[in-house]
Amino acid sequence: MSLNELRVTSTLSISSVTYS
DSSP: OOHHHHHHHHHHHHHHHHHO
16 A cells, blocks of 8 residues: 555544544
């Protein structure tokens, strides 16, 4: 897993928590 993928995954996870 590349660092860029990790950043994208983290961003999506944070967004999901924020919107829910």
